[in-house]
Amino acid sequence: MSAQAIPRYRQLKELIIGQISSGELQPSDRVPSENELVDATGVSRMTANRALRELNDEGYVERVAGVGTFVADFKAVSHVLEVRNIADEVELRGHVHSSSVLQQKRMSADSNIATALDIEAGADVFHIKLIHLESGIPIQIEDRFVLAEFAPHVLEQDFAVVTPSAYLSSISPLQEAEHIVRAEMPTEKISQHLEMGAQEPCLVVTRRTWAHGRPVSFANLYHPGSRFELSGHYVPPGTEAQVKRRLSGATTND
Amino acid sequence: MSAQAIPRYRQLKELIIGQISSGELQPSDRVPSENELVDATGVSRMTANRALRELNDEGYVERVAGVGTFVADFKAVSHVLEVRNIADEVELRGHVHSSSVLQQKRMSADSNIATALDIEAGADVFHIKLIHLESGIPIQIEDRFVLAEFAPHVLEQDFAVVTPSAYLSSISPLQEAEHIVRAEMPTEKISQHLEMGAQEPCLVVTRRTWAHGRPVSFANLYHPGSRFELSGHYVPPGTEAQVKRRLSGATTND
DNA sequence: TAGTGGTCTAGACCACATA
DNA sequence: ATGTGGTCTAGACCACTAT
Numbered sequence: 001m002s003a004q005a006i007p008r009y010r011q012l013k014e015l016i017i018g019q020i021s022s023g024e025l026q027p028s029d030r031v032p033s034e035n036e037l038v039d040a041t042g043v044s045r046m047t048a049n050r051a052l053r054e055l056n057d058e059g060y061v062e063r064v065a066g067v068g069t070f071v072a073d074f075k076a077v078s079h080v081l082e083v084r085n086i087a088d089e090v091e092l093r094g095h096v097h098s099s100s101v102l103q104q105k106r107m108s109a110d111s112n113i114a115t116a117l118d119i120e121a122g123a124d125v126f127h128i129k130l131i132h133l134e135s136g137i138p139i140q141i142e143d144r145f146v147l148a149e150f151a152p153h154v155l156e157q158d159f160a161v162v163t164p165s166a167y168l169s170s171i172s173p174l175q176e177a178e179h180i181v182r183a184e185m186p187t188e189k190i191s192q193h194l195e196m197g198a199q200e201p202c203l204v205v206t207r208r209t210w211a212h213g214r215p216v217s218f219a220n221l222y223h224p225g226s227r228f229e230l231s232g233h234y235v236p237p238g239t240e241a242q243v244k245r246r247l248s249g250a251t252t253n254d
Numbered sequence: 255m256s257a258q259a260i261p262r263y264r265q266l267k268e269l270i271i272g273q274i275s276s277g278e279l280q281p282s283d284r285v286p287s288e289n290e291l292v293d294a295t296g297v298s299r300m301t302a303n304r305a306l307r308e309l310n311d312e313g314y315v316e317r318v319a320g321v322g323t324f325v326a327d328f329k330a331v332s333h334v335l336e337v338r339n340i341a342d343e344v345e346l347r348g349h350v351h352s353s354s355v356l357q358q359k360r361m362s363a364d365s366n367i368a369t370a371l372d373i374e375a376g377a378d379v380f381h382i383k384l385i386h387l388e389s390g391i392p393i394q395i396e397d398r399f400v401l402a403e404f405a406p407h408v409l410e411q412d413f414a415v416v417t418p419s420a421y422l423s424s425i426s427p428l429q430e431a432e433h434i435v436r437a438e439m440p441t442e443k444i445s446q447h448l449e450m451g452a453q454e455p456c457l458v459v460t461r462r463t464w465a466h467g468r469p470v471s472f473a474n475l476y477h478p479g480s481r482f483e484l485s486g487h488y489v490p491p492g493t494e495a496q497v498k499r500r501l502s503g504a505t506t507n508d
Numbered sequence: 509t510a511g512t513g514g515t516c517t518a519g520a521c522c523a524c525a526t527a
Numbered sequence: 528a529t530g531t532g533g534t535c536t537a538g539a540c541c542a543c544t545a546t
Binding site: 182185 | 300311430431432433434435436437438439453454455456457458477479482483484485486487
């Protein structure tokens with residue numbers, strides 16, 4: 001009947017997740033060892049082990065036998081369509097990534113943006129617009145709106161050097177992501193920017209990302225249909241490939 | 255001894271996964287309880303518990319306290335872009351799904367198909383082609399090739415009633431899936447079948463699925479850009495939503 | 509009442525890293 | 528030599544479901 005007691009391994013997990021979310025623990029920081037948790041909280045080692053093991057399975061931390069447990073890097077939000085940093089992707093293919101910034105300014109959210117970010121119309125947002133190139137060939141227009149309150153220093157960044165995606169991840173780990181993918185004919189302007197052919201459609205990805213429990217960024221990503229495709233490969237959990245994925249980092253691409 | 259001493263909980267997991275894959279255990283069948291595994295294999299209960307708990311986390315089984323452990327239904331292969339049964343999707347939106355079969359025949363694999371299915375050119379495959387409609391409006395052309403050896407009774411099925419996807423899942427659980435998504439202008443024929451506008455692009459999904467460790471099916475799915483989009487929402491594991499997904503899965507209520 | 513899963517303990521042995 | 532994670536055991540108590 002009454003509120004169930006929350007299991008101790010779960011309390012431990014939430015404690016550590018909280019410290020990661022708040023920034024108290026940063027990626028690659030050391031997390032208390034099993035024995036330290038035993039001493040600090042009075043649980044048995046099996047209980048501490050379960051907490052840390054599940055955090056590892058869920059991607060929050062990385063464990064190395066004989067060494068310790070460390071906060072995971074946030075390539076994370078894996079699955080679905082990975083939250084891909086396009087710069088990393090391009091370089092992974094052995095090409096050179098560059099980008100040119102078209103727009104980087106403060107503005108008031110119109111109703112569309114306000115709805116997407118779950119804020120009041122008129123609230124402060126930053127608008128970033130840039131073109132990403134792979135070895136000099138345009139492959140993506142990134143048209144992004146960021147909650148100003150979440151990332152107050154956006155205007156001081158040089159997004160030709162660090163992508164908005166990478167910058168936002170560095171501020172705070174992304175917790176949640178939503179993707180919508182569709183095919184669309186480009187506007188004249190987009191077609192020109194992406195150097196697209198006459199009858200060429202766009203692959204458009206709309207992505208919203210969450211941090212601190214609320215949407216913080218909303219982006220339309222336009223890609224030339226002839227030079228871009230999304231891929232995803234799923235293997236069931238508990239497979240060899242699962243381990244491989246964890247070790248190799250992220251990114252799909254086969 | 256042995257190579258690297260495979261942990262006992264892992265041996266138990268693979269034993270049970272094997273029985274599920276082979277069909278020895280069918281969806282909703284009862285899996286041995288923790289105590290039965292203890293008696294049968296001599297492990298401690300904590301070890302049996304870990305095996306069954308992980309199988310539950312990975313979606314192979316569903317556990318109900320006080321009742322037992324049961325083989326899960328195969329809606330599974332979740333994540334990435336879910337292996338969607340389009341009929342279920344349409345009905346989930348409250349609409350009526352129907353489909354008309356355009357093609358259903360045996361043929362020899364050409365080199366493209368052979369490559370995709372990792373077989374020799376000329377090997378036996380089935381070619382299935384159908385149009386899926388949502389409340390009478392065409393939303394997908396499914397152009398699929400199936401390894402004949404994997405599904406010998408394809409020609410006897412009525413795919414206007416049971417979708418190929420559902421039929422293939424019923425033969426054997428799908429283990430692995432690969433998706434490629436792109437934007438493309440349709441051919442004249444596809445445009446007509448999907449009743450598309452003049453300048454309307456297609457959202458094309460190419461999907462390969464694996465069973466018994468090898469690719470068994472390869473499909474191109476064409477959607478009208480104006481009436482179809484893919485969406486995916488990611489929430490980190492260990493969240494409320496994760497639990498919700500699990501609960502809403504097999505059992506009817508929530 | 510007997511069986512099930514959910515959790516927890518206080519030990520234990522091991523392979524491996526680091527110093 | 529010490530600490531770390533990886534595994535395992537043989538008990539235990541609990542809430543729940545079924546009979």
